[in-house]
Amino acid sequence: MITIDPALWSRLHGASVHFPIALTLASLLFEGLEFLSPRMSSLKTQLHAAARFTIILGALGTIPAVCSGMLMTRGNPWGHDALLLHHLFVWPAFAGLVGLGTWRGLVGDPASRTGLAIYLTVLFLVTGLMAGAGYWGGELVLNS
Amino acid sequence: MNSSFEVKALGWALVAVVISCGTAGLASILINSMPDSSSSSFHDFSSPVATTDLIDQGRNDYEQSCSLCHGDEATGDEGPNLHRLPVSNAYITVMIKKGIKGEMPSFAQKYDERQIAALVSYLRSLP
Numbered sequence: 001m002i003t004i005d006p007a008l009w010s011r012l013h014g015a016s017v018h019f020p021i022a023l024t025l026a027s028l029l030f031e032g033l034e035f036l037s038p039r040m041s042s043l044k045t046q047l048h049a050a051a052r053f054t055i056i057l058g059a060l061g062t063i064p065a066v067c068s069g070m071l072m073t074r075g076n077p078w079g080h081d082a083l084l085l086h087h088l089f090v091w092p093a094f095a096g097l098v099g100l101g102t103w104r105g106l107v108g109d110p111a112s113r114t115g116l117a118i119y120l121t122v123l124f125l126v127t128g129l130m131a132g133a134g135y136w137g138g139e140l141v142l143n144s
Numbered sequence: 145m146n147s148s149f150e151v152k153a154l155g156w157a158l159v160a161v162v163i164s165c166g167t168a169g170l171a172s173i174l175i176n177s178m179p180d181s182s183s184s185s186f187h188d189f190s191s192p193v194a195t196t197d198l199i200d201q202g203r204n205d206y207e208q209s210c211s212l213c214h215g216d217e218a219t220g221d222e223g224p225n226l227h228r229l230p231v232s233n234a235y236i237t238v239m240i241k242k243g244i245k246g247e248m249p250s251f252a253q254k255y256d257e258r259q260i261a262a263l264v265s266y267l268r269s270l271p
């Protein structure tokens with residue numbers, strides 16, 4: 001019988017969640033820098049591309065984070081107290097990040113200003129949700 | 145790239161969200177229904193130092209202080225079910241000590257470290 005270290009999933013979860021967090025924050029940063037950079041510059045194009053690939057990788061990074069988290073909580077999607085608060089932020093952030101990654105992956109660089117504005121608004125909201133999820137996740141770890 | 149393609153891509157993005165959340169939901173149900181095995185430590189968060197005495201002491205303290213809200217069998221009443229808690233022993237210890245504002249009192253004054261360890265051991269002994 002193969003025995004698995006009970007702390008394995010929590011260690012994996014702790015390690016894997018930081019990839020989507022960092023990549024989404026990086027994508028938001030690149031979008032911000034792109035907004036500030038001069039028009040028609042090659043830097044603008046590079047920042048757009050960097051923002052696109054980081055959000056796609058961030059969305060892909062949610063897969064190991066969510067899988068390890070579900071194995072850690074034994075498939076309990078909500079829980080109680082800080083775990084419940086963590087999940088209330090996690091699930092909308094997960095859905096938002098998958099949606100953003102898919103949309104940006106298909107569209108590339110948004111052509112319309114409306115599309116870009118909506119995308120940036122949702123990206124900002126998702127980053128906020130991830131911050132909330134990270135805060136309550138940290139409370140689970142550091143307050144224990 | 146025109147804006148109508150962006151709208152179409154939004155549809156695909158929504159499909160991806162539905163598929164992802166649906167997969168997560170199904171995985172959650174699947175993991176929840178996985179049988180426990182005593183020989184596998186997959187679901188084992190138990191303390192390696194838990195002894196029968198410690199568990200018995202924990203049961204006594206549980207019956208005195210916790211069963212009113214969590215039920216005699218700890219299966220939940222006003223408070224939640226405490227069987228197979230998906231959090232660490234350290235986290236349970238903090239919850240017992242600090243309580244939960246508006247929901248559960250603090251037991252830091254009532255119980256010392258050993259008694260709280262006994263309570264945790266008792267909770268971990270629940271099937």
